[in-house]
Amino acid sequence: MDQEARLVTVDHAWSGRWSGRSLLRLDAHGVVFAGSADAHDADTLAGAELPHVPGTVLAPFTDSHVHLGLIDAAQLSVGGISRVVDLGWDPAIAQGWLGRSGRDGWPEVTIAGGLITAPGGYPSRAGWAPPRASLAVGGLRASTRLRRAARVVERQHALGASIVKVALNSDVGPVLDDATLGAVVDAAHGLDLLVVAHVQGVGQAARAADAGVNRLAHTPFSERLDDDLIARLAASTTWVSTLDIHGHGLGGVAHETAVDNLSRFRAAGGRVLYGTDLGNGDLPLGVNERELRAMGRAGFGLAGLLDALAPDVAEPAGGARLPFTRVTWIADAPRASASSDERAAWLARATALTADELLAVALEEKTR
Numbered sequence: 285m286d287q288e289a290r291l292v293t294v295d296h297a298w299s300g301r302w303s304g305r306s307l308l309r310l311d312a313h314g315v316v317f318a319g320s321a322d323a324h325d326a327d328t329l330a331g332a333e334l335p336h337v338p339g340t341v342l343a344p345f346t347d348s349h350v351h352l353g354l355i356d357a358a359q360l361s362v363g364g365i366s367r368v369v370d371l372g373w374d375p376a377i378a379q380g381w382l383g384r385s386g387r388d389g390w391p392e393v394t395i396a397g398g399l400i401t402a403p404g405g406y407p408s409r410a411g412w413a414p415p416r417a418s419l420a421v422g423g424l425r426a427s428t429r430l431r432r433a434a435r436v437v438e439r440q441h442a443l444g445a446s447i448v449k450v451a452l453n454s455d456v457g458p459v460l461d462d463a464t465l466g467a468v469v470d471a472a473h474g475l476d477l478l479v480v481a482h483v484q485g486v487g488q489a490a491r492a493a494d495a496g497v498n499r500l501a502h503t504p505f506s507e508r509l510d511d512d513l514i515a516r517l518a519a520s521t522t523w524v525s526t527l528d529i530h531g532h533g534l535g536g537v538a539h540e541t542a543v544d545n546l547s548r549f550r551a552a553g554g555r556v557l558y559g560t561d562l563g564n565g566d567l568p569l570g571v572n573e574r575e576l577r578a579m580g581r582a583g584f585g586l587a588g589l590l591d592a593l594a595p596d597v598a599e600p601a602g603g604a605r606l607p608f609t610r611v612t613w614i615a616d617a618p619r620a621s622a623s624s625d626e627r628a629a630w631l632a633r634a635t636a637l638t639a640d641e642l643l644a645v646a647l648e649e650k651t652r
């Protein structure tokens with residue numbers, strides 16, 4: 285993209301809210317949603333016939349739970365994902381990904397670094413995780429454990445983590461005690477870092493709530509959470525959906541439990557982020573139609589799915605809109621009459637495009 289900004293039109297746009305025929309401003313910094321084309325007078329458009337992008341352009345989609353160490357990150361934009369949150373790998377390797385964020389065809393990357401856990405706890409014996417991904421916080425004395433908890437959080441922060449991950453998986457091994465877990469949360473919050481927890485095993489979701497964890501890496505699937513706990517979690521945590529990790533949406537008790545928990549969490553006002561745990565098993569690279577279908581079964585309509593897919597696009601109050609490195613493009617319009625499954629299929633046709641790539645689509649359309 286040269287220095288000069290280009291305007292293009294698109295049939296439908298969504299960046300927190302819908303508009304019909306809209307203007308997009310493309311320049312070296314990215315794509316800005318510039319509002320409804322009808323709202324601009326003839327002077328602004330100078331009577332020019334602007335290049336036109338057919339279909340729908342939406343704010344960038346985020347997968348809020350991936351493991352870049354297990355997938356080819358450069359494939360994600362073709363599949364419609366512009367941003368990812370990596371929830372656990374060898375911290376030194378994850379740090380290196382920050383330098384590729386938004387470049388070389390990579391999505392924009394946010395990292396957690398390693399997974400903070402008890403000695404011998406998950407994922408230290410899990411096949412998928414490299415040994416250095418597990419950051420064990422041990423020590424015979426409580427004071428030692430608390431000091432080590434703070435230090436391991438500081439190290440993740442120093443290498444560029446913007447979220448800290450803690451593993452609370454009592455199904456496969458020991459978990460941090462309450463005081464150590466509390467020290468992890470305190471240290472993270474002291475550094476303005478969110479805490480995300482892998483919660484697995486009966487009672488672990490309640491422990492996360494008690495400790496002040498901010499986010500759950502998975503919709504809880506080990507037990508049906510009672511309504512009181514759901515209400516507490518809805519007030520204090522966001523959940524990453526990951527419904528399709530259980531037998532790939534083919535059912536099963538864990539899947540049904542998760543759908544039930546998510547549906548009540550949503551009804552209680554809980555905030556949900558789209559996430560797939562990409563790299564865990566055989567999941568499609570990009571927007572996962574099965575994940576969206578399962579979310580549809582948990583009660584998510586199009587507005588709820590978009591809020592989960594594009595969680596950080598709140599319209600600035602009067603301020604200048606920042607350009608997006610990539611935006612989402614779907615070649616046709618959403619159908620108001622679509623069923624839940626049809627909506628999932630429509631969203632799964634997304635690709636993530638840079639300003640240059642979007643302009644190429646518009647110019648191609650012009651010569652057609």
Ligand SMILES: [Zn+2]
Nearest residue numbers: 349371561564
């Ligand atoms: Zn994961």
